[in-house]
Ligand code: XBP
């Protein structure tokens with residue numbers, strides 16, 4: 127019996143990573159840094175989940191600079207990520223990023239059949255509010271009564287924490303939930319939390335090893351109630 131579908135956001139609900147990548151680069155430029163994360167480098171950096179963590183990793187890996195602290199004790203990675211999030215949410219709020227093909231219909235079909243919806247993501251709540259507000263309108267909050275996101279947990283994907291938080295907030299058992307994911311980190315996180323996973327291929331995770339998922343779909347148009355009945 128599947129009680130709830132727990133959706134990842136970036137790469138699953140929408141192909142957002144190209145916009146995240148652009149927002150990082152605009153933030154770097156606004157800080158007077160000559161860092162440019164091109165497509166190939168960003169694909170590699172995506173192995174590190176969390177925008178702040180990704181920047182800190184890049185600083186460490188390149189020795190670009192010592193991650194300095196400002197007078198309020200905030201790191202450069204924190205300040206850069208704060209600016210990036212403001213740029214990204216502005217981009218997304220304009221409606222630049224649609225839901226992936228198939229997602230809207232699947233969300234409606236699941237909800238109409240009494241299946242709950244939730245979110246478990248590494249990105250931050252402001253980013254989710256911008257994306258789902260622009261694509262689903264204010265109803266999105268009623269559609270997803272449980273949202274586990276970003277810094278609500280310390281250990282990000284592939285750690286199980288964010289999915290454990292979502293299951294706990296749902297007051298359900300992991301066995302009653304199915305995770306919908308696009309990346310290796312996401313699949314591993316959900317598996318470690320005891321959930322079954324349906325994986326969908328996405329652009330920036332197209333070469334990811336999605337082993338452990340019970341289905342690996344080429345895109346989100348393959349998501350259906352029939353599929354859920356097969357795996358229930
Ligand atoms: C993907 C991530 C996020 C995004 C950037 O999250 O790892 O870090 O790349 O968003 P998920 P932030 O696939 O779990 O939705 O800069 O807000 O982290």
Ligand code: MG
Nearest residue numbers: 134136137308
């Ligand atoms: Mg993802």
